[in-house]
Amino acid sequence: MRQTWMPPTADGGAGTGFDLDDLTLALLVGSIVLVVAVAAVRLSVRSGLPSLLIYLGIGLLLGEDGFGILYDNEQLTQVLGYAALVLILVEGGLTTQWSGIRRSVAPAAVLATVGVGVSVLVVGVAAHLLLGWAWQIAFLVAAVLASTDAAAVFSVLRRVPLPRRISGMLEAESGFNDAPVVLLTTALAASLIPGAEPEPWWQVGVMAILELAAGSVIGLAIGWGGARLLRGVATGSSALFAIGVVSVAVLAYAAADVVHASGFIACYLAALVLGNLRLPHRPAVLGFATAVGWLAQIGLFVLLGLLASPDGFSDVLVPALVVGTALLVLGRPLSVIVSCAPFRMPWRTQAFLSWAGLRGAVPVVLATVPLTVGASGVDWIFDLVFVLVVVFTIVQAPTLPWVARRLGLDAAHHRVDLAVEATPLSDLGADLLEIDVGPGSRVAGVRVFELRLPVGANVALVVREGRSFVPRDTDVLRHGDQLLVVAPQAVRDVVEKRLRAVSRGGRLADWSGA
Structure with missing residues (x-):
C-alpha cells in the first residue's frame, strides 16, 4: 500500500507545515529535475520520441520504486494538470499561424467533435466485447483516450516537414478536442458515482454543444478585446508585454469556466487571436510563451510519473494493449474517415491523420477525473492509460517521418x-x-x-x-x-x-x- 508523503512540521512531527528546510529541498530537487529535463531534449530530438516520455521516466525514477518519493494525491494532480494544460494550449495558440490552419479549421473542428464521438463509440464497443468490461466502464476509458495531445503534437509534428493543410489540421484538432473530451469524461465518470442517476445522452450532448459554443464566443471576444487593450498600453518592455499577452489568454479560460462554458476552447481561441493580430514584441511573446509551455510540460509529466504506480503496470498491460490496438486500428481511422468524408480528402492524407493521432498528457490527466469525483471501481484506469500512452507513443511518434515519406506527404x-x-x-x-x-x-x-x-x-x-x-x-x-x-x-x-x-x-x- 502506498503512503502519501507529508512534509515535517517545525517540531519534527508529520503535518502540513512547510518551512525553509523543506523549501531548500524542494528547490534542490526541482532545479535538478529541470536541468536534466532541458538536457534530455537533445535525446528527444535525435530519437524522434516526444520529450513527454523522458519526463514521465524522470517522475517514475523519483517515485516510490526509484528514489522513494511517495506521492498519491489525485486531486492535486488534476488541479495542477488542468493548469498545465491551459498553459500548453495558450502556447499552442500563440505560436500557431492562422494562415497555416485556415483551410484546416472546418475538418479539424469536425474531427474534434464528431470524430471524438465515433472514436468513443468504436473503442467502447471493442473494449466491452473483447475484455468483458461493463458498458459504462468501457465508454469511460474510451472517452479518456479520445483526445489527441497538444503537447505531443506540437513537439513532434513541427519537426516533420508536412504540407501545411495536414500539419495545420493536426494542430487545430489537438487544440479543439480537449474541451469536448473533458465534458464527456466528466459526465461518464459522474454516472459511476454510487447512487447517481446517469443523465440522458441527448442532454449531455446539448450541454456540450452549448458549453463549446459559449466558450468559443468568450475566447474570441477576450482575445480580440485583449489585443486592442494591449496594443494601446504597450510599452518598451517586451518582457512585461509578453506577460500581459499570456495573462489575457489565461483570463479567457477563467472567464469561460466561471459561467460554466468550456475554458479550454476559450483559452486556445483567445491565444490564437492574440498570436495572429501582429502585436508588438512578437518575438518576446513567442519566446516567453514557449518557455512557459515547456515548464508546464515538464512539471506535468514529472508529476504524472510520480503519481503512477509501477507495481500495477503488469496487471493492466494486456488490457492496455487491447484497447490501444482497437484505438489505433479501428477507432482513430474510422473517426478520420467519417470526419473527412465531407471534405473529400485524399486517402493518403486520411491514412497519415489516422496514424498521427498522438496521445499524451491529456488522457493521463483525465484518468484522474473518475477518482476525484468519487466513482467506484475505477482505481486501475490511471495505470492502464499511463501504460497505453507510453507504449503507443513509442510505436507511433518515431515512425511519423517514415510514414509521411512512404505516403508521399513529406513537404519539399x-x-x-x-x-x-x-x-x-x-x-x-x-x-x-x-x-x-x-x-x-x-x-x-x-x-x-x-x-x-x-x-x-x-x-x-x-x-x-x-x-x-x-x-x-x-x-x-x-x-x-x-x-x-x-x-x-x-x-x-x-x-x-x-x-x-x-x-x-x-x-x-x-x-x-x-
Whole structure:
C-alpha cells in the first residue's frame, strides 16, 4: 500500500507545515529535475520520441520504486494538470499561424467533435466485447483516450516537414478536442458515482454543444478585446508585454469556466487571436510563451510519473494493449474517415491523420477525473492509460517521418518561425523566417535572384554543410540549405506563397501558382 508523503512540521512531527528546510529541498530537487529535463531534449530530438516520455521516466525514477518519493494525491494532480494544460494550449495558440490552419479549421473542428464521438463509440464497443468490461466502464476509458495531445503534437509534428493543410489540421484538432473530451469524461465518470442517476445522452450532448459554443464566443471576444487593450498600453518592455499577452489568454479560460462554458476552447481561441493580430514584441511573446509551455510540460509529466504506480503496470498491460490496438486500428481511422468524408480528402492524407493521432498528457490527466469525483471501481484506469500512452507513443511518434515519406506527404521545404528577441526587427515591422530546402524541393538549382521575392524581402543568410555565408544574387541554392529570410510583416504571407510556388515549380514558377 502506498503512503502519501507529508512534509515535517517545525517540531519534527508529520503535518502540513512547510518551512525553509523543506523549501531548500524542494528547490534542490526541482532545479535538478529541470536541468536534466532541458538536457534530455537533445535525446528527444535525435530519437524522434516526444520529450513527454523522458519526463514521465524522470517522475517514475523519483517515485516510490526509484528514489522513494511517495506521492498519491489525485486531486492535486488534476488541479495542477488542468493548469498545465491551459498553459500548453495558450502556447499552442500563440505560436500557431492562422494562415497555416485556415483551410484546416472546418475538418479539424469536425474531427474534434464528431470524430471524438465515433472514436468513443468504436473503442467502447471493442473494449466491452473483447475484455468483458461493463458498458459504462468501457465508454469511460474510451472517452479518456479520445483526445489527441497538444503537447505531443506540437513537439513532434513541427519537426516533420508536412504540407501545411495536414500539419495545420493536426494542430487545430489537438487544440479543439480537449474541451469536448473533458465534458464527456466528466459526465461518464459522474454516472459511476454510487447512487447517481446517469443523465440522458441527448442532454449531455446539448450541454456540450452549448458549453463549446459559449466558450468559443468568450475566447474570441477576450482575445480580440485583449489585443486592442494591449496594443494601446504597450510599452518598451517586451518582457512585461509578453506577460500581459499570456495573462489575457489565461483570463479567457477563467472567464469561460466561471459561467460554466468550456475554458479550454476559450483559452486556445483567445491565444490564437492574440498570436495572429501582429502585436508588438512578437518575438518576446513567442519566446516567453514557449518557455512557459515547456515548464508546464515538464512539471506535468514529472508529476504524472510520480503519481503512477509501477507495481500495477503488469496487471493492466494486456488490457492496455487491447484497447490501444482497437484505438489505433479501428477507432482513430474510422473517426478520420467519417470526419473527412465531407471534405473529400485524399486517402493518403486520411491514412497519415489516422496514424498521427498522438496521445499524451491529456488522457493521463483525465484518468484522474473518475477518482476525484468519487466513482467506484475505477482505481486501475490511471495505470492502464499511463501504460497505453507510453507504449503507443513509442510505436507511433518515431515512425511519423517514415510514414509521411512512404505516403508521399513529406513537404519539399519546411518553414519555421524564429523566436528571436530582435527589437530592431520589431521596430521595422519585419519577421525572420527559416527555410529548410528539402530533398524534393525545386528551390535547389535556383539562383537567389530567381526567387523573385517581394520588394523588401531578402535572403539574409545561407547555412550549408555547417558553414554560413551571406549569399549573392547569383549564388545557386542547393538541397539541404537553410535560408534565413527577412521579410516585412506586410508581405510575409506573399513571401511564403512565393517560396512554396518555387519549391513546386522551380525558377519558372508563375506568381499565379503561389
